[in-house]
Amino acid sequence: MASPAQPTSTSPSKSHPLLLYLCAYLFVLYILYTRLNLYLTRRRMKLDNNCQPCPHRLNKDPILGLDILRQNLNNAANKKILEVTYNRFLRFSSYTIQSRIMTMPLIITIEPENVKTILSTKFKDYSFGARNKAFGPLLGTGIFNSDGERWANSRHLLRPNFVREQVADLAMLERHYRIMRKWIPERGTTVDVQDLFFKLTIDTATEFLFAHSTNSLKMMPGLDGKEAENEDTVFAKAFTFAQEDVVTRSRLGFLDRFRRNKEGKEAIRICHEYVDKWVADAVRIREQLDNAEKGGRGQEERYVFIQELAKQTKDKKRIRDEVMNILLAGRDTTASLLSNMFFEIAKRPEIWKKLREEVEVLGGRAPTYEELRGLKYLKWCLNESLRLNPVVPGNSRYAIRDTILPLGGGPSGTSPLFIPRGTLIGYSVYSMHRRTDFFGPDALEFRPERWESLRPGWEYLPFNGGPRICLGQQYALTEASYVTCRLVQEFGGLESRSETGVWREGLTLTCCSGDGVKVGFVEG
Structure with missing residues (x-):
């Protein structure tokens, strides 16, 4: 008796390759379709x-x-x-x-x-x-290093802290200026004023942010050539090194992963630990003040930048990121502006003379905020420095x-x-900033007088533009104006002691003179 016929079936080993071929074919078609669609869309965009x-x-x-x-x-x-x-x-x-x-x-x-x-x-x-x-x-992800909604939140968080009352603390500036003044040698002895400016601005920036200054000017080397060192000066040095390391990472791009970077990582660790201490204090103080207000024991508060941030957020990393970003801008922008301007002014005695004539109206006393804003020639010098060496x-x-x-x-x-x-x-x-069609045939020259009639638009961009325009520009201009005004009042002249007289870039996250600014102050 014959056995019944067995039903036929497709072998799995034969069907699977067909399915794979079909998927691969459809995938290739999809890639070709998307590429063709992208090409046509872009072609139409170019033509339109x-x-x-x-x-x-x-x-x-x-x-x-x-x-x-x-x-x-x-x-x-x-x-x-x-x-x-x-x-x-x-x-x-x-x-x-x-x-x-x-x-x-x-x-x-x-x-x-x-x-x-x-x-x-x-x-x-x-x-x-x-x-x-x-x-x-x-x-981290502070205002200078974030996009989109995070950036918008950062700007909203920080903007109230840059109103005039905060950036115009001239009494604080005068206090730190007097310390810097002690380090300027008498009788025109050569001094690298750029080093003094960077120490001055980290001292003022940390006091603005933390109500505690690094006081790096007070810790400068004495007659024995040794520099006193504490956690503040260690932080200041680490902060400088960490910025240089950022630039190296940026230039190397993906190749940076192959670089041994023990020193850079250690500098960043020191910076974060230092700032974290002030963040923790600010959050604690803010909580105490809030509790006092709830208990009806409110009292007038001294303005402290980091405590104002703690009023708006208790996220300690967020506060640290924003503070690191503002510290970078507050310290380096002002110091670089002062350094670049003094490098150029030192080569031109007639500019110092004009500045002296302008500040005579103050009679040797420190200017008020309104008087500082009214010094037009000083403003032209700042503008010209920001143009020639932004x-x-x-x-x-x-x-x-x-x-x-x-x-x-x-x-x-x-x-x-x-x-x-x-x-x-x-x-x-x-x-x-060197285009002659915008700034004249002498665009490579430092000439403050051009600003008497110059009204530039987007061709002049010292503090960025658009929605991301620098929040701290008035802080930087106020501090640079004040320090310049006080030095002009005290000294009759400024002489360049540069070996070459040629400005070379010192490019980190900001740009100053790569060879320092060696000058002699002449008493008047």
Whole structure:
């Protein structure tokens, strides 16, 4: 008797490869479809906006741009990054250049309309991108190192702390100025005033933030050449080193992961532990004050920046991040501005003479806030220093969506330029401030008088612009104005003792003279 026929079935070993082939085929189709759709969308965007490509390419290595990376590292070592960048624009006779950083396309521009677009009119098209990786270990996610909602919250948190009553504490400035004055030698002996300025500004910045100064001016070396050291001076040194380390991380990019960095990590640890102590105190004091108010024992409070932050948030890391960001700006911006200006003024006796004539109206006494704001020639000197040697000489933004720059495309650079998502846009404030079509044929010269009639727009960007314009600019200008005014009142002249007379960049997160500012103060 024949056995019944067995039902046939498809072998799993044969069906699985077919399924895999089908999935792979559909995946390839999906990739082709998305690529084609992206190409067509971008093509339409370019046509609708009359975009033209940027014809000026900086890198010769077409794949990774390693030639430019090597050049930039060499230029940094020789303190010539800013000078070389400016000369690149001259060489191309263009205000917009393209390059690349590894696999990332890069556009570098000094067109004010482009900068305005990036920082203001199309602000939401850009973020900081990978900058957070370089800055984050020291600065966390504070106002200078965050995007989007976090940045908006930081700005809302900090803005009330920069009203006039806080930035105009001239009595505090006078107290620290008098300490600095003791370290200026008599009879015109050479002194590196840049070192004094950086010590002064970390002393004033820490008192502004913590109601406790590092007092680094008091701890300077005595006759034996030894510097007294405590936790405050240790912090000040670590803070300086940590900033330099941030710049190194930023320049190396992804290559930084291969660098042994024991010193940088230790400097950051010291900075965080120091600030954490003041954060804990501020939160504790804030809680005590709140409890006193609830119990009907409220009392008038002295303004302390960090305690005001603790009034708005009890998140200790958040407070530390914001304080680290403000300390960076408050210390370095003012010190670099003063250093750069005194380097230039020391070479020009006629400028010191004009400043002396302007402050004579004060009769030798310390100025009030209103009187300080009324010193026009002093303001011109500050403006000119910020123009010729800006404290923040360049910056960048990362395109988070396809967007358009108004200029930079085509042979003449006057056509719109398409910016694909993932492009880094760098803008050189240092080079833009040297454009002769904006600042005259003598744009490379330090001439404060140009500000008598000059009313610049986006071509002058000393404190950034748009929604992210620097909150602390008035603090920096007030302190720099006050210190300059007091020194001009006390000394009849200022002489340059620079060996070369040529300003070279000292580029960290801000920019000052890389060789210090050696001068002699002449008593009058």
